[in-house]
Amino acid sequence: MIPPIASRFVAGETSAAALDHTRKVNKDGVKVILNLLGEHYHERAPADADAAAYLELIEDVGDSELDACVSVKPSQIGIDVGDEVFRENYLRIAEKGAEHDVFVWCDMEDADTTDVTLDVFEEAAREYDGGVGQCVQANLKRTGDDLERLADVPGKIRLVKGAYDEDPEISYKQKSKVNEKYEEYLEFLFEEYVGRVAVGSHDPKMISAAEELANEYDRDYEVQMLMGVRDDTQRELSAEGTEVWQYAPYGDKWFSYFYRRARERKENALFALRAIVGI
Numbered sequence: 001m002i003p004p005i006a007s008r009f010v011a012g013e014t015s016a017a018a019l020d021h022t023r024k025v026n027k028d029g030v031k032v033i034l035n036l037l038g039e040h041y042h043e044r045a046p047a048d049a050d051a052a053a054y055l056e057l058i059e060d061v062g063d064s065e066l067d068a069c070v071s072v073k074p075s076q077i078g079i080d081v082g083d084e085v086f087r088e089n090y091l092r093i094a095e096k097g098a099e100h101d102v103f104v105w106c107d108m109e110d111a112d113t114t115d116v117t118l119d120v121f122e123e124a125a126r127e128y129d130g131g132v133g134q135c136v137q138a139n140l141k142r143t144g145d146d147l148e149r150l151a152d153v154p155g156k157i158r159l160v161k162g163a164y165d166e167d168p169e170i171s172y173k174q175k176s177k178v179n180e181k182y183e184e185y186l187e188f189l190f191e192e193y194v195g196r197v198a199v200g201s202h203d204p205k206m207i208s209a210a211e212e213l214a215n216e217y218d219r220d221y222e223v224q225m226l227m228g229v230r231d232d233t234q235r236e237l238s239a240e241g242t243e244v245w246q247y248a249p250y251g252d253k254w255f256s257y258f259y260r261r262a263r264e265r266k267e268n269a270l271f272a273l274r275a276i277v278g279i
């Protein structure tokens with residue numbers, strides 16, 4: 001059972017609990033990206049098991065009235081076992097998503113996996129007519145070239161700042177530089193990308209920049225934030241007419257995810273401490 005302290009960031013241990021959470025969040029106009037927690041499997045069995053869990057989840061979402069989609073991690077569905085295992089599982093999930101009209105996102109993990117992840121995204125996006133979306137990271141020096149390459153690939157692109165600690169040779173380390181690149185890539189996406197732009201950030205500056213760019217280029221877009229982070233803002237933006245998606249993780253592997261979130265910012269850590277000591 002997930003303790004109340006962690007349930008701010010995690011939607012439950014089971015898909016049923018995650019779908020209940022989705023129902024509640026949808027009432028505020030916020031849509032939900034469901035992510036089954038799991039990563040870095042080095043054997044085929046758990047990768048195939050999580051892929052199978054996504055197939056079931058997609059059927060459940062497709063059969064419901066919920067505003068929800070899914071997001072998978074490459075290392076959860078086999079990239080550490082072999083590129084072909086990842087590709088097979090991803091394409092099965094994308095096919096199921098297309099059958100049930102449920103959108104499929106893919107997170108981006110460490111830089112060793114970028115090439116294969118983008119190749120498989122492109123293949124699935126063309127095969128399933130834009131029913132898939134890919135996360136790209138502003139902190140990687142290669143991202144400008146990747147966006148040029150992806151500009152005519154249908155689907156959606158989620159721009160994030162990047163959560164992985166990469167080598168300085170291939171990544172920007174200074175926060176100000178990452179922010180500068182984020183704004184530059186956001187403009188590129190609004191100007192050039194054939195699909196839909198998703199702003200994966202809690203940063204008010206990036207969210208305002210997206211709003212301005214959307215007006216300038218007369219484009220639709222969406223904002224994506226994590227469950228438990230700026231929840232009020234998620235509801236407010238949605239009430240003002242912005243399409244907001246909340247990324248909601250669930251599953252029994254919740255502890256390390258919760259630990260990462262709680263350590264990330266002082267206020268989250270204080271929240272965790274207060275819950276433990278009861279103040």
Ligand code: FAD
Pocket residue numbers: 106107108109135137160161162163164200201202203204224225226229230247265268
């Ligand atoms: P930051 O640069 O961390 O902060 C900027 C400002 O945002 C802060 O000054 C504050 O005003 C506001 N803010 C940020 N956090 C909080 C908070 N907890 N409470 C209140 N205000 C806050 N990374 C990957 O590498 N791969 C992925 O696939 C991936 N997927 C993601 C999906 C989603 C939906 C989101 C939201 C993030 C994802 N990330 C992913 C993480 C991302 O790369 C960043 O590490 C993370 O979002 C922090 O950057 P930021 O843009 O939110 O803001």
